[in-house]
Amino acid sequence: MRTAVRFPARVSLEQILDGLARDPDFKQMVTRWERIPPRRASYADYPAWLDGRISASLRRRGILSLYSHQADALESTHAKKHTVVVTPTASGKTLCYDLPVIDAIAKDPTARALYIFPTKALAQDQLAELERLAKDVDIDLKTYTYDGDTPPAVRAAIRSAGHVVITNPDMLHTGILPHHTKWVKLFENLRFVVLDELHTYRGVFGSNVANVLRRLRRICEFYGSHPTFICTSATIANPEELARRHVEEDVVVIDRNGAPRGEKVLVFVNPPVVNQSLGIRKSALFTGRDIAATLLASGVQTIAFARSRVETELLLTYLRSRFPQPQWPQDLIRGYRGGYLPSERRAIESGLRDGSVRGVVSTNALELGIDIGALQAAVLLGYPGTIASTWQQMGRAGRREDLSAAFLVATSSPIDQYVVQHPGYVLDRSPEAGLVNPDNLHVLVHHLKCAAFEIPFETRERFGTEDTPGVLAYLDEQGVLHESGGKYHWSDQAFPAETTSLRTATNDNVVIVDTTGPAPRTIGSEHHDGKARVIGEIDRFAAQVLLHEQAIYLHESKQFQVERLDWDNAKAYVREVKVDYYTQAELAVRIRVIDEFDRRATQRGFDLAHGEVLVSTLTTIYKKLTMYTHENVGWGKIHLPELELQTTSFWCSLPERAVAGWPKERVEVALAGLGNLLHGLAPLLLMCAPHDLGLAVEVRSPHTERPTIYLFDMTPGGIGFSERLFKSTDVLLDRAREHLDSCGCGTGCPSCVGPAYALGNDVREAVADLLSLRR
């Protein structure tokens, strides 16, 4: 037996919260102190059809009945209806799919199931869970993960004997579907497909996954199986729509949570402003670590979420120095990064249980359903980007009976500031929608080729778009397909799945090569004695701004200078440097409207539209600006070709009268500021990152002939952002007004319309004038 860890002042969480609530310095930072009352469980009996061995073994484990949502999910899947379960973290979602699958295999050992998880780590976790369950139930259930790490020697056995195959979309795409003839047993007998964490299949990745699923269903049809899809999702605005886009049939939504919950306190914390003129606040990292240290010192088991690996390390180092050995035990605080092995996680988990581990510092790797046991408090350093992630991270704290607490500490970014000043945005029902566009032509054509490789296309077959015959005929003409005997056959040497990544829309990325290694022979040449390493890749549109020659590129808080940009071969060679300036490229953006899909006016007098556009971007010069004072200390020319992006855009133009009599400069400043504000807040509606959207403003647009702001989809062809923005512009404008009203800066800061020192001192006022328009 381990010696119990002794804490000098063991105080209950209740007492700490009381203390914080009374502390005037802390109180000043709090924008909302929300108490969520406990909720009782709602139970349901095991369904009568469930194999007796399963219910018996669950009863032995002390699970005497199911939560109501689990029972609902079982009934729905038993009736072979596609189902999506939308309930919070730790509500027993796993049983919603494990039980139907185990039941099916218990009754028919030839039955098969395919589990798809977004990451490998999650797959490992679920494997262990399912194996435990199957062992308890005492049925012969062979479960395997099949991914890039699976040794070739065991692959054949998995293909023929695995009852449940656990994989990820990427492996399904390149490793399973193109080789479906090796998986005859699986596809002939496939009864269930489990899609866990459905809300992560959105955007470009989701659009690709939706097409991979089209291919999967096509192959199932070839082998005569019709699997039932069981999805789980975090709370989003449109779970049914998202599930339907993936499954392409009716889906039953189960969102009435039957799991109990203890009382919970949520605290929204906004660090104080330290520089009024620049609108800079005390760092979220420092504020958050103080909260975490206070909790840990009182013996409250706490998890802290940082937003990058570097922040994780910083926080860990700091907290460990606060609790030094030998008076505190080693491993009191553990770091957790993505890519930890299940055994390492088990060690943390058991440490938490026996009290030898008191705190965990994590990147957002833990956000996705990985269970390391429940803690009492969570500290989020920065808004995690989406409401779904916020609830998932906050949900890491909270046992089923006891009081728990979660602190959200905001950074200075526009979204963070909006969220912390309007906590209702998180606390009320989610307005964020998970969007996919499986019919994006770029995405679709790739997958249509993969599908043709897998099984020849019937000439009249439909794959997503109504244009399928046109696409097929075109590919035939190009020699990629060959029509014969009423079918289109793959007729190319290439293996199409390998030329397509699911995580990006195009493979047209610039790779960043670090040549800093010890004494490279020739800088920038392809032969640097093997020391060069790839540190990242970014798409060409970002590359022209971030990776032009001489640019200072930031990566994991280190500065790199671009020494050579090989534009044709998409490689940027960088070297680590230490300088006190940063670079900023001037980007000229031109927009040509190709097709206007829809248009309407708002009650504010704005004219709104969305449609297809051609965006041309050109960088010509860059400036060197000092790190803290933003002084211009030099410039240089950039020699790069113009880039074009055909995509979908939302645009919003102002009535002439709104700016009547304004000097041209003021109109420019106001448009730029409003553009920044809308661009910063748009992710609140879209579940995307700010860089997924492009921004352009025109004082007099050739298309609308008025001052116009464009927000366009950075994915070629678009994945649905612009239509959503068009439909929800009123919400976006309301949020923008609220945010501008409540922003603490005087003249404009990076958290709202942009920094006044860069745009002009009247920027905030000018934007406010625009937004208070009435018809």
Added chain:
Amino acid sequence: MNDLRSRIAAIVERDRAQQPSRPGESGGTGRNPLYATVDPPASGRYPVARGPSASAAVPPAFPFEVREQRIALDDLGLEIVGRGACDPLLIAHLGLKGASPERWQDVLFLDTETTGLSGGTGTYIFLIGVAHFAGNELLLRQHMLLDLGAEKEFIEQLKAEIEPFRACASYNGKAFDLPIIRTRFVMAIRSDLTVDDSHLDLLHPARRLWSNRFGSTTLRQLEESVLDEGRTADIPGWLIPDAYFHYLRKRDPAIIAPVLEHNARDVISLVRITDRVARAVTAARGGRAPDHAPAAFALARGFERTGETDAAFACYESAYCDGDNALRAKLALAFARLLERRGDVERALRMMETLVALGLGSERWREQAESRIRRLSKKRWRKLATAS
């Protein structure tokens, strides 16, 4: 519609730009112009039937065709393979696991030409050459799929062709031909392959015998080094898929003729190489181990596996005499065991002691060698004691 086309065109073009270019490929069309410049094969030793008879760009009346040629065994220079009964032990040396066929006539030699090298369900077999012995002749049949749409019938016919045979033989078929045939069987007729487990993949015995000597053991290399008959005009393997795609569009028999020739040569060389492997095995059994020490060593191990101790002994001895010290160390433990079994403890001991004294081998090997020396010494003393 035009708009759609231009957009897809842009997408497809971009993909193509990202595929690594193959040697000699020109950009633009994506099709290789080289096939046109490949010389028609000089008519070799073996008669090749005239190419497909359909006229240009018109789909053929029959979606597949079979070309047959018979070649006298004497013309092939065969000594063992195809003559007399099948020796099960010999077949084991050729790489077969499981029951041996009784007659050479029960073995089907095969080689496939495919529309790609990456495998997967989108790679078709468009040509398969199969050969078996019939009387004093080798009967070579080439099945050619003239239209991808007729794959079902093509595979059905192929299945009927393969089914009567107890075993098949190939060159690298374990990794390449058979998985693709298996895939096509599922795709076209949802059927399993009958010869799955009884398969002689000659790549492996050939590699054991010759890789040390000739470096590469591609079929072409062996034709040159072992059969002493290099190919002059031959279509390179990586051009074959494109030649076929081009043929599908143009229907010009001249495009596909080099591929047919290539395939015929592959099958015939496979048969002849099989015979050479069999000859080496038979010669070693007769006491004539190969001069080349690594080959003798490889055969010795083969003979140990089949339990032919005397032949193994002869090969070890030959390899030990001809080999360098590194090879000697490699075979010493096994060779010493055979010497010991023959009662020649003295020689085994002397050999091991010499090698250890030379400081050969890895540390682990020396440990094993020393423990063997101890055991052998004890045995010698016991022997001397009982003798006295």
